[in-house]
Amino acid sequence: MINDLFLRACKREATERTPVWMMRQAGRYLPEYRAIRAKVDFLTLCKTPELASEVSIQPVDIIGVDACIIFSDILVVPEAMGMKLFIEEDKGGPRFEDPIRSRSDIDRLKVPDPNHELKYVMDAVRLTKKKLDGRVPLIGFAGSPWTLAAYLVEGKGSKNFRAIKELIYSNPKDAHVLLDKLARTVAAYLNAKIEAGVQAVQIFDTWGGILPPDEFREFSLRYIAQVLKLLRRNGAPAIVFCKDCAHSLEAIADTGCDVVGLDWSIDIGKARMMIGSYTALQGNLDPTVLYASPEHIREEVKKILEKFGKGPGHIFNLGHGILPDTPVENVKAFVQAVKEESVKYHR
Amino acid sequence: MINDLFLRACKREATERTPVWMMRQAGRYLPEYRAIRAKVDFLTLCKTPELASEVSIQPVDIIGVDACIIFSDILVVPEAMGMKLFIEEDKGGPRFEDPIRSRSDIDRLKVPDPNHELKYVMDAVRLTKKKLDGRVPLIGFAGSPWTLAAYLVEGKGSKNFRAIKELIYSNPKDAHVLLDKLARTVAAYLNAKIEAGVQAVQIFDTWGGILPPDEFREFSLRYIAQVLKLLRRNGAPAIVFCKDCAHSLEAIADTGCDVVGLDWSIDIGKARMMIGSYTALQGNLDPTVLYASPEHIREEVKKILEKFGKGPGHIFNLGHGILPDTPVENVKAFVQAVKEESVKYHR
Numbered sequence: 060m061i062n063d064l065f066l067r068a069c070k071r072e073a074t075e076r077t078p079v080w081m082m083r084q085a086g087r088y089l090p091e092y093r094a095i096r097a098k099v100d101f102l103t104l105c106k107t108p109e110l111a112s113e114v115s116i117q118p119v120d121i122i123g124v125d126a127c128i129i130f131s132d133i134l135v136v137p138e139a140m141g142m143k144l145f146i147e148e149d150k151g152g153p154r155f156e157d158p159i160r161s162r163s164d165i166d167r168l169k170v171p172d173p174n175h176e177l178k179y180v181m182d183a184v185r186l187t188k189k190k191l192d193g194r195v196p197l198i199g200f201a202g203s204p205w206t207l208a209a210y211l212v213e214g215k216g217s218k219n220f221r222a223i224k225e226l227i228y229s230n231p232k233d234a235h236v237l238l239d240k241l242a243r244t245v246a247a248y249l250n251a252k253i254e255a256g257v258q259a260v261q262i263f264d265t266w267g268g269i270l271p272p273d274e275f276r277e278f279s280l281r282y283i284a285q286v287l288k289l290l291r292r293n294g295a296p297a298i299v300f301c302k303d304c305a306h307s308l309e310a311i312a313d314t315g316c317d318v319v320g321l322d323w324s325i326d327i328g329k330a331r332m333m334i335g336s337y338t339a340l341q342g343n344l345d346p347t348v349l350y351a352s353p354e355h356i357r358e359e360v361k362k363i364l365e366k367f368g369k370g371p372g373h374i375f376n377l378g379h380g381i382l383p384d385t386p387v388e389n390v391k392a393f394v395q396a397v398k399e400e401s402v403k404y405h406r
Numbered sequence: 407m408i409n410d411l412f413l414r415a416c417k418r419e420a421t422e423r424t425p426v427w428m429m430r431q432a433g434r435y436l437p438e439y440r441a442i443r444a445k446v447d448f449l450t451l452c453k454t455p456e457l458a459s460e461v462s463i464q465p466v467d468i469i470g471v472d473a474c475i476i477f478s479d480i481l482v483v484p485e486a487m488g489m490k491l492f493i494e495e496d497k498g499g500p501r502f503e504d505p506i507r508s509r510s511d512i513d514r515l516k517v518p519d520p521n522h523e524l525k526y527v528m529d530a531v532r533l534t535k536k537k538l539d540g541r542v543p544l545i546g547f548a549g550s551p552w553t554l555a556a557y558l559v560e561g562k563g564s565k566n567f568r569a570i571k572e573l574i575y576s577n578p579k580d581a582h583v584l585l586d587k588l589a590r591t592v593a594a595y596l597n598a599k600i601e602a603g604v605q606a607v608q609i610f611d612t613w614g615g616i617l618p619p620d621e622f623r624e625f626s627l628r629y630i631a632q633v634l635k636l637l638r639r640n641g642a643p644a645i646v647f648c649k650d651c652a653h654s655l656e657a658i659a660d661t662g663c664d665v666v667g668l669d670w671s672i673d674i675g676k677a678r679m680m681i682g683s684y685t686a687l688q689g690n691l692d693p694t695v696l697y698a699s700p701e702h703i704r705e706e707v708k709k710i711l712e713k714f715g716k717g718p719g720h721i722f723n724l725g726h727g728i729l730p731d732t733p734v735e736n737v738k739a740f741v742q743a744v745k746e747e748s749v750k751y752h753r
Contacts (some may be wrong), residue, residue, distance in 0.1 A: 219729055221697060228698035228706075271670040271692050271725075273709075305653060306671055323618040324653055345618050350568060351575035359575075362620075378618075382566055 061193045065126040069259060069296035069318050071339050071372035077364065077401035078125035079394050080198075082300075083380030084118040085130040088387060091117050101146045105131050106179045112187035119195055121387075122394050126196050126259070126374075129184055129252075133202030133263060136248055137211055139176035140168045140240075158214030158222065165237045168211075170244050173251035180248075181255040188256040199257030201249050203264035203301070204241035204286065205279035208234070220269050227278050234278060242282040246289035253295050261298040261320065262286060268303020275307055284314040298341055302379065305330075312338045323378030328366035335372060343378040344393070349385045353392035360396040369404045408540045412473040413605060416643035416665050418686050418719035424711065424748035425472035426741050427545075429647075430727030431465040432477040435734060438464050448493045452478050453526045459534035466542055468734075469741050473543050473606070476531055476599075480549030480610060483595055484558055486523035487515045505561030505569065512584045515558075517591050520598035527595075531602040546604030548596050550611035550648070551588035551633065552626035555581070567616050574625050581625060589629040593636035600642050608645040608667070609633060615650020622654055631661040645688055649726065652677075659685045670725030675713035682719060690725040691740070696732045700739035707743040716751045 064078035086092055092114050096104060104110050115130040134153050138144040146153040159165055174181060188197050202210075210216075212223040227234045249260045267279045279301070287297055299311055300320025311319050312334040321330055321342030330340055348359045360375075367373045375397045381390065411425035433439055439461050443451060451457050462477040481500050485491040493500040506512055521528060535544050549557075557563075559570040574581045596607045614626045626648070634644055646658055647667025658666050659681035668677055668689030677687055695706045707722075714720045722744045728737065 219694060221694060221729070221731070224692070224694035225697045228695055228702055268671065272673050274692075303650065303671065306673070324615065324650065326619050326653070343618075345571070345621075347566060347568060347571035348575055350572045355575055382568070384568070 062125055062195050065374060066196050066258060066296065068371060068374045069298070069339050073371050074405055075402065076405055077373050077375050077397055079375040079397040080124040080126040080128065081118070081122075081377050081381045081390070082128075084122065084124055084128065085114045086381060087383035088381055088385040088390060089117055089121060090387070091121060101132070102144070105135055108179055108183040108186050111179075111183040112190055115183070115187050116190055119191070122390055123398075124195070124394060126198055127187065127191055128198040128200060128261070129180070129187055129257065131180055131183070131200070133200070133207065133265075134210060135177065135180065136171075136201060136244060137168075137207055139171040139173070140244060142168070142211060152216050153210075154215035155211065156214075159208075159211040159237065160222070162233050162236070165233060165240070168237075168240055170240060170247065173248045177248060177251070181251055184252055184255040184257055196258040197256060198259045198261055198298075199249060199252035200261040200263060201245045201286075203262050203267065203279060204238045204245055204282035205270075206264050206266045207241050207245070208237050208278075209266045209269070211237070220266070224269075227274060238278060238282045239285070242285040243289065246286045249286065250289070250291050253291065253293055257295065259296045259298065260290070260292075261300060262316075264299070264301035264304070267301040272306045275301075275304055276310055279304075280307065280310055280314060283311075283316075287315045296339075300341070308333050318374065320376070321378065326366060327363055327373075328368065331367055331372075339372040339374060340367065341374040341376045343376070346377045346379050346382050346385070349377075349381065349389045349393055351389075353389060353396075356389060356393050357396040357400065360393065361400050364397075364401050364404055367404070371405070375401070409472055409542050412721060413543050413643065415718060415721045416606060416645070416686050420718050421752055422749065423745055423752055424720050424722050426722035426744040427471040427473040427475065428465070428469075428724050428728045428737070429475075431469065431471055431475065432461045433728060434730035435728055435732040435737065436464055436468060437734070438468060448479070449491070452482055455526055455529040455533050458526075458530040459537055462530070462534050463537060466538070469737055470745075471542070471741060473545055474534065474538055475545040475547060475608070476527070476534055476604065478527055478530070478547070480547070480554065480612075481557060482524065482527065483518075483548060483591060484515075484554055486518040486520070487591060489515070489558065499563050500557075501562035502558065503561075506558045506584065507569070509580050509583070512580060512587065515584075515587055517587060517594065520595045524595060524598070528598055528602040531599055531604055535603040543605040544603060545606045545608055545645075546596060546599035547608040547610060548592045548633075550609050550614065550626060551585045551592055551629035552617075553611050553613045554588050554592070555584050555625075556613045556616070558584070567613070571616075574621060585625060585629045586632070589632040590636065593633045596633070597636070597638050600638065600640055604642065606643045606645065607637070607639075608647060609663075611646070611648040611651070614648040619653045622648075622651055623657055627654065627657055627661060630663075634662045643686075647688070655680050665721065667723070668725065673713060674710055674720075675715065678714055678719075686719040686721060687714065688721040688723045690723065693724045693726050693729050693732070696724075696728065696736045696740055698736075700736060700743075703736060703740050704743040704747065707740065708747050711744075711748050711751055714751070718752070722748070
C-alpha cells in the first residue's frame with residue numbers, strides 16, 4: 060500500500076488523517092544516524108549516495124514519518140558554484156574559507172550543471188526512491204537564494220549579519236546580481252532533483268527573518284518567486300519555509316508555492332484564516348516541546364490540530380528542525396500522537 | 407531650555423519633531439566609552455555611580471539624543487537576588503555559575519531590597535539626574551521576568567533555550583513560582599528607580615520571541631502586566647519592548663504600557679494602525695542600516711517617518727541595540743536625519 064497522504068495534503072485534497080514529517084528528521088537525534096556519522100564526516104555522508112539514502116530512510120523505518128526528505132545540506136550548492144566549504148558539525152557549523160566580498164567574487168561564481176557537479180545528490184535521490192519503493196513520497200530541498208547569499212557573504216553563521224546587510228544597504232545592485240545567479244542555480248538544482256525523482260520540493264529561507272519586511276520582499280521573497288517560476292514541477296508541490304517571516308505570510312503564499320511552512324511564532328489557525336484558502340500549511344510545533352513528556356507532547360499536538368481545525372491542507376511538522384539531543388522515544392510519541400489525534404479532523 | 411520631547415511623545419502629546427534615542431546608546435561604539443572600559447571591567451562600571459553616570463551621559467553630549475538611559479545591565483537584578491554573575495563582554499556574554507534547576511533553587515532566590523542590594527544603581531540615577539540638570543529625560547530599565555528567568559535557568563545566552571523551555575513545558579507550576587518572584591523583584595526595582603528620579607521606565611523582553619504566541623502570553627506577557635500593575639509610576643511612562651513578538655502586538659499594548667517598542671520585523675505603519683490609537687510607538691530602524699552611508703541612512707529614516715505618518719506618538723529608535731562596531735559618524739548622521747526629516751510630520 061502506498062502512503063501518499065503527504066502529497067494529497069500538499070494539494071489540499073482530502074486525507075484520512077494529517078500527515079507528519081519533521082525538518083532535519085534524518086539527523087543526530089537518531090542513534091542509527093550517529094552510528095554512521097561515527098564512521099564518516101558530514102560532507103562525505105552528503106556525497107556518498109548509498110549512505111545518504113540510508114540515513115534519509117532511517118526516520119521512515121524507525122519513526123514512521125509520512126515523507127522522506129533526501130539527506131543533504133543547503134551549502135553543497137554554493138560549493139558546486141566554486142566555494143570552498145568546510146563543515147565541522149561540532150565547531151559552530153559550516154563555513155566558507157573565502158567569503159564573497161566584491162563584484163569580482165560574485166562574477167567568479169559559476170552556475171553549475173547539477174547533473175555534473177551535484178551528480179551525487181541526484182544519485183542519492185534515485186537510489187532512495189528505489190529503496191523507498193513507494194512507501195512514502197520523497198522530498199528534495201534547497202536553501203533560498205537569500206539564505207545562500209547570507210552564507211556566501213558572511214562565510215558562516217552570524218549574529219548580526221553585518222557583511223550581507225552592508226551589501227544590500229550599501230550596494231544593492233551587486234546584491235541583486237548575486238541573488239539572481241543564486242536563483243538560477245537553485246532552480247536548475249531543484250529541476251534536476253525533480254527529474255531524478257523527488258515528488259515535492261522545499262525551499263528553506265532560514266535567514267529571511269533577519270530582514271525588515273520591505274527588504275525581505277526585495278532581497279529574499281522576490282528570488283524565491285523567481286525560483287518557483289523557473290521550476291518545471293511536473294506535478295511536484297513546492298513548499299516555502301521562511302523562518303521568522305510571519306510579517307509577510309500573504310506575500311509568501313503569493314509566490315506561487317503550494318504549501319507555506321510555518322515556524323512556531325504564528326498561530327496556525329490565524330495563518331489558515333489568512334492564506335489557508337489557497338495554500339496548504341506545514342507546521343508548527345516548537346521543537347523544544349519534544350523535550351517534555353509524551354503526555355505533554357500529545358496535548359501540544361492536540362492544540363495545533365484544533366487550531367488548524369477540520370478539513371484538508373495541513374501537513375504536521377515542527378516549526379524548525381528537530382534538535383540533536385531530542386529523546387527518540389519522544390519523537391515517536393509525537394508522530395504517533397499526530398496520527399491518532401488527527402483522524403477526527405478528517406471525517 | 408528643557409528638552410521634554412521624549413516624554414511628550416510617550417504620552418502622545420504634540421511635539422515639534424520626533425524625539426530620538428537608541429537602545430544601548432551608552433556603549434562600545436563610542437571611543438569615549440571604550441576609554442573608560444579600558445580602565446575598569448563591565449561590572450565595576452555598572453557598580454560605580456560616578457562612572458555609570460558618565461557613560462550614561464556621553465551619548466547626550468556626543469550624539470545629541472533626546473533621552474538618557476541609565477547605564478546598567480539587566481542581570482544586576484538576579485545578582486542581587488543571590489545569583490553569582492560573571493560578565494566577560496568579549497567571551498560570549500554574561501553567565502551565572504549555578505543556574506536555577508530545581509524548586510529549591512527557586513526558593514533560595516531572595517526578593518532584594520533595591521535600595522540596599524542595588525543601591526549603587528539608585529546612586530547612579532540620582533547622580534545622573536543631577537548632572538543632566540533637566541537637559542533630557544532620564545530612563546530606567548529592567549529585564550522582563552521571562553527574559554531574566556531564561557538567563558537564570560540557562561545560566562547564559564542560548565541557541566535553543568532547552569532548559570527554560572523544558573521547565574515551562576514539563577513543570578509549568580515551578581516556572582510560575584519563579585516568574586512571580588521575578589515580577590515582584592522587577593517591580594520593586596523599577597519603583598525604586600522612579601523614586602530615585604528616572605522619568606520613564608523600559609522593560610526589555612529580549613527573549614519573548616523564543617516562545618510560541620500562547621506561551622508568550624502565559625509566561626512572559628502576563629508577568630510584564632504584573633510588573634506594570636505593581637508600578638507606582640508617578641507620571642513616568644512605561645515602555646515595553648518585546649523582541650520578535652510582533653504576533654502579539656495588541657496583547658502587548660493591552661498590558662497597560664504607554665509605549666510599545668518595535669523591533670524591525672514589523673512595518674511601523676501597520677503597527678500604528680493596530681495599536682497607535684491608544685499607545686505610542688518606539689522604533690524601529692534595523693541597527694545594521696547604520697553600517698551604510700549617511701545618505702542611505704537618511705533614506706531609511708525617511709521611510710520609517712513616512713510609514714508612521716503625521717502626528718504625535720512616535721519615539722524614533724533602533725529596532726534593537728546599537729551594534730558595537732557601528733561608526734560614530736553614522737550614528738550622528740542618523741540622529742541628525744531624524745531631527746531634520748521629522749519636522750514636517752509635526753506641522
